[in-house]
Amino acid sequence: MVTQTRDASDWQKVDGIIEKYEAKKSNLIAILQSVQEEFRYLPEDILTYVGTKIEDLSPATVYGVATFYAQFSLEPKGKYIIKCCDGTACHVRGSMPVYTSLKQRFGLEDGTFTSKDGLFTLETVSCLGACGLAPVVVINDKVYPQMTTDAMKIIIDTILEEEHSA
Amino acid sequence: MANTLFINGKECEFTDEPNLLEVIRKNGFNVPTFCYCPDLTQFGACRMCVVEIEGRGLQSSCTMPPEAGLRIYTNTEKTRRVRKIVLELLLANHDRECTTCDKSGKCELQKYAEEYGIKNIRFAKKKESDYLPIDNENPSIVRDPNKCILCGACVRACSEFQGHSVLGFANRGSKTVVQPIAGKHLSEVDCVYCGQCQAVCPTGALTIKNDIDKVWEIVTDKNKKTAVQMAPSVRVALGEEFGLKPGENVIGKLNAALRKIGFDLIFDTNFSADLTIMEEATEFIGRLKSGENLPLFTSCCPAWIRYLETQHPELLKHLSSCKSPQGMLSPVIKELVPKYFQGFTKENLYVISIMPCTAKKAEAKRPQLTRDGRPETDFVLTTQEIARMIKSAGLDLATLEPEPNNSPFGQYTGAATIFGASGGVAEAAVRTAYEFVTGETLENIDFKPLRGVDKNSRTKDATVDIKGTQVKVRVVSTLKEAEKSLKEILAGKAEFQLLEVMACPGGCINGGGQPRSCNDSKIKEERAEGLYKEDRELPLRKSHENPDIKKLYAEFLENPGSHIAHDLLHTHYKNLFENSYKDLKK
Numbered sequence: 001m002v003t004q005t006r007d008a009s010d011w012q013k014v015d016g017i018i019e020k021y022e023a024k025k026s027n028l029i030a031i032l033q034s035v036q037e038e039f040r041y042l043p044e045d046i047l048t049y050v051g052t053k054i055e056d057l058s059p060a061t062v063y064g065v066a067t068f069y070a071q072f073s074l075e076p077k078g079k080y081i082i083k084c085c086d087g088t089a090c091h092v093r094g095s096m097p098v099y100t101s102l103k104q105r106f107g108l109e110d111g112t113f114t115s116k117d118g119l120f121t122l123e124t125v126s127c128l129g130a131c132g133l134a135p136v137v138v139i140n141d142k143v144y145p146q147m148t149t150d151a152m153k154i155i156i157d158t159i160l161e162e163e164h165s166a
Numbered sequence: 167m168a169n170t171l172f173i174n175g176k177e178c179e180f181t182d183e184p185n186l187l188e189v190i191r192k193n194g195f196n197v198p199t200f201c202y203c204p205d206l207t208q209f210g211a212c213r214m215c216v217v218e219i220e221g222r223g224l225q226s227s228c229t230m231p232p233e234a235g236l237r238i239y240t241n242t243e244k245t246r247r248v249r250k251i252v253l254e255l256l257l258a259n260h261d262r263e264c265t266t267c268d269k270s271g272k273c274e275l276q277k278y279a280e281e282y283g284i285k286n287i288r289f290a291k292k293k294e295s296d297y298l299p300i301d302n303e304n305p306s307i308v309r310d311p312n313k314c315i316l317c318g319a320c321v322r323a324c325s326e327f328q329g330h331s332v333l334g335f336a337n338r339g340s341k342t343v344v345q346p347i348a349g350k351h352l353s354e355v356d357c358v359y360c361g362q363c364q365a366v367c368p369t370g371a372l373t374i375k376n377d378i379d380k381v382w383e384i385v386t387d388k389n390k391k392t393a394v395q396m397a398p399s400v401r402v403a404l405g406e407e408f409g410l411k412p413g414e415n416v417i418g419k420l421n422a423a424l425r426k427i428g429f430d431l432i433f434d435t436n437f438s439a440d441l442t443i444m445e446e447a448t449e450f451i452g453r454l455k456s457g458e459n460l461p462l463f464t465s466c467c468p469a470w471i472r473y474l475e476t477q478h479p480e481l482l483k484h485l486s487s488c489k490s491p492q493g494m495l496s497p498v499i500k501e502l503v504p505k506y507f508q509g510f511t512k513e514n515l516y517v518i519s520i521m522p523c524t525a526k527k528a529e530a531k532r533p534q535l536t537r538d539g540r541p542e543t544d545f546v547l548t549t550q551e552i553a554r555m556i557k558s559a560g561l562d563l564a565t566l567e568p569e570p571n572n573s574p575f576g577q578y579t580g581a582a583t584i585f586g587a588s589g590g591v592a593e594a595a596v597r598t599a600y601e602f603v604t605g606e607t608l609e610n611i612d613f614k615p616l617r618g619v620d621k622n623s624r625t626k627d628a629t630v631d632i633k634g635t636q637v638k639v640r641v642v643s644t645l646k647e648a649e650k651s652l653k654e655i656l657a658g659k660a661e662f663q664l665l666e667v668m669a670c671p672g673g674c675i676n677g678g679g680q681p682r683s684c685n686d687s688k689i690k691e692e693r694a695e696g697l698y699k700e701d702r703e704l705p706l707r708k709s710h711e712n713p714d715i716k717k718l719y720a721e722f723l724e725n726p727g728s729h730i731a732h733d734l735l736h737t738h739y740k741n742l743f744e745n746s747y748k749d750l751k752k
Contacts, residue, residue, distance in 0.1 A: 006750075008751075011750075011751055044347070044348050045750055047347070048347060048747060048748060048750065049750050051347070052748050057331075058325075058330065058331030058332065058334065059347040059355070059747070059748070060331055060332055060333060060334030060336075060345070060346050060347045060355070061325075061331050061334045062347075063334060063336055063347040063348060064334040064335045064336050067336045067337045067338070068335075068336075068337070068338045
């Protein structure tokens with residue numbers, strides 16, 4: 001778990017989010033989504049805080065919701081979130097070799113999804129609804145159709161070049 | 167045909183039972199359950215209680231409301247098959263080291279696996295690397311997630327009894343676990359150690375932290391002396407472990423058993439319950455006069471104290487400064503026994519208390535309750551643990567001849583013995599406070615509105631007329647109910663002057679250290695009745711009439727609230743919210 005010290009502005013942001021949703025139990029998922037948008041993940045101290053601020057909820061219960069849904073991440077995500085579609089169509093058209101090549105390139109072990117430099121997070125998703133373009137990869141909301149390992153290599157090289165020149 | 171249904175062909179009546187399971191059990195039939203507790207909401211997680219209903223197939227009886235005309239079968243080829251599969255799947259990833267498990271012999275999973283003849287589990291044993299760490303970091307409760315069957319009873323108990331939800335489900339699917347936030351230890355989150363999670367756990371996933379071996383070591387050490395005390399609730403529940411009825415008072419037999427085990431001096435926490443009333447009633451009268459820090463909160467329940475210290479430090483000033491009865495008796499024993507008994511010194515004397523409570527183990531470790539570098543109460547055993555000690559000593563409690571305890575800390579009044587039931591402390595305090603204030607004899611001493619330990623009696627109000635002054639008393643059991651009263655106080659709307667809080671539903675008689683009783687909500691009522699019966703039968707029923715208490719003040723403590731009384735019998739509290747995991751905006 002990542003621990004970090006927070007300044008007052010972080011807590012103001014969280015308070016603002018909770019206030020926006022009226023601190024209601026039924027709005028917990030929306031609150032967590034907003035928190036994740038703000039911080040790129042759900043930090044444990046903020047989950048604890050949310051659990052103390054909403055009536056009839058506890059930190060353990062909020063943590064339960066956060067770990068139940070795949071959309072929530074308890075680890076900081078990378079700057080580039082790569083979603084590799086592994087729906088049926090993408091799978092049969094070779095999504096796994098693309099995924100495996102990325103995993104190797106980022107040096108990810110089983111159970112870790114973000115590269116050590118914090119640039120890339122690699123995820124699989126089940127069908128993006130673009131089966132005609134299979135296999136599909138989405139990087140930060142940009143869709144890359146008919147991916148191959150070679151094409152993927154070029155795309156990542158380009159991103160890294162931009163990063164280094166920036 | 168209205169309000170009858172058929173169970174295994176027998177026509178059975180039903181009234182307001184919340185589900186079929188209750189109707190089945192009321193009519194002499196039974197189905198197995200793991201996740202069901204009558205005092206908690208229905209969950210329908212374990213599927214062991216499935217029954218076959220004509221025209222409707224298999225249904226879980228705990229979640230189905232009774233309907234007129236239903237034809238239910240509790241024991242068919244189909245129900246047996248389903249239950250066996252459930253058991254086999256639960257055992258597939260269960261830590262099956264039964265002999266060394268603390269729940270062995272009392273585990274529901276073990277019991278049903280035996281009854282249903284599960285001899286062969288088709289799945290491979292859990293891999294060593296898949297085992298999760300055991301939480302053994304607090305004085306009261308051990309959590310072993312490898313024995314959890316995810317029935318959720320503990321999660322509901324923590325939420326519905328205490329409103330606290332320290333435990334929750336985390337992750338999903340085969341990775342699901344029940345744990346405090348982020349898998350922290352119970353000691354790192356603000357668990358109050360009430361042990362209700364453990365009391366409803368059907369397996370060895372949550373168990374009482376066992377101090378039996380440490381106590382045996384001291385009892386058998388010739389160079390060490392022991393004094394033992396036991397709480398009111400122990401005497402009306404311990405018998406259940408030996409085949410006696412709930413509520414049957416076994417104090418005399420317990421005295422005999424403890425002597426045979428080898429304890430040197432046997433006293434009674436009831437004596438110090440009387441002492442508590444002397445101090446607390448005096449404190450209450452003082453606050454009534456000054457009007458400061460009202461309502462006064464009772465301070466007997468260590469889970470309640472920890473709740474205030476962690477959740478509402480701003481209200482700690484309301485808490486009585488009196489130690490709990492356990493906390494009062496131990497230092498008195500250590501101060502005075504060496505004076506009264508030969509061979510006993512402060513150094514060689516160990517005080518062991520027997521409590522219905524897991525939180526008392528944590529109370530005994532409070533830094534405020536140490537003296538001369540040692541805890542005032544050296545060890546705390548729960549009712550379950552002393553039952554085990556008695557059994558392992560080869561004794562059958564049921565057949566022992568009752569024996570008296572030792573003077574001078576053994577005599578008690580009826581006011582003390584009712585401490586074990588929710589409302590008892592308040593009732594005892596009022597009996598004494600009335601006579602202290604008015605100087606007159608209180609004739610009708612039964613405060614019926616303060617009694618009752620069932621689900622619907624968790625908040626009770628009464629008004630006592632003390633010579634024209636109306637004193638409003640509130641009695642609460644469970645911290646969830648207590649929180650409502652605290653909200654009233656914080657909003658300035660509270661009208662009561664005395665608030666008694668016990669964290670366990672119904673009070674100490676239903677404590678986390680008592681014999682397992684979560685499957686029958688009547689048991690706690692029978693235990694409470696056992697205490698009220700003793701109260702009725704005792705010749706003295708008001709704490710200040712206890713002759714040994716009078717003697718203790720005359721010879722040693724001077725008077726309630728004196729300097730020496732404060733040194734031995736009173737304590738202070740600490741803000742535990744600061745630097746806790748919830749104290750975020752540091």
